[in-house]
Amino acid sequence: MDKKIVAVLNDNLPIGIAFNTLAHMSLSLGIHNQEMIGTQLLMDKDNNKYLGMSKYPIIILKTDGKRIQKISKLAKKEGKLIVIDFLKEMYTKYTDEDMKKAIKKIDEFEHYGVLLYGEKNRIDNYTLSFKLWK
Numbered sequence: 001m002d003k004k005i006v007a008v009l010n011d012n013l014p015i016g017i018a019f020n021t022l023a024h025m026s027l028s029l030g031i032h033n034q035e036m037i038g039t040q041l042l043m044d045k046d047n048n049k050y051l052g053m054s055k056y057p058i059i060i061l062k063t064d065g066k067r068i069q070k071i072s073k074l075a076k077k078e079g080k081l082i083v084i085d086f087l088k089e090m091y092t093k094y095t096d097e098d099m100k101k102a103i104k105k106i107d108e109f110e111h112y113g114v115l116l117y118g119e120k121n122r123i124d125n126y127t128l129s130f131k132l133w134k
Helices: 015-032 065-078 096-105 120-127
Strands: 003-010 041-043 049-051 058-063 082-087 111-119
Touching: 003 015, 003 065, 003 120, 015 082, 015 111, 065 082, 065 111, 065 120, 111 120
Parallel strands: 003 058
Antiparallel strands: 003 111, 041 049, 082 111
């Protein structure tokens, strides 16, 4: 496999907020890039339907918010990966309009997570030093 998905979550988050962050980033990735899904529909012996799953590994790591912010900026600058951020403000701004206004006023965001999708080697350059979320 030449591609993978890595989510890096802020290690200071309570587990519920961390997993909610992961869910939001994953949904965003799925909308942006559907080629990562393997077989679209699976059927069991009783003809029950199951939606397909990712054909690439999904790794969940953790580190502090500053390091998440740093890899997000570097990966975006490189421009070779899909980069999806989840910011603290996304929990306090409940409409798209509120978020659009807030994001233009903030100099530095507190990152709850970042999700990277693309070539395995490129992602490894950013994330190999992080620990697995356990």
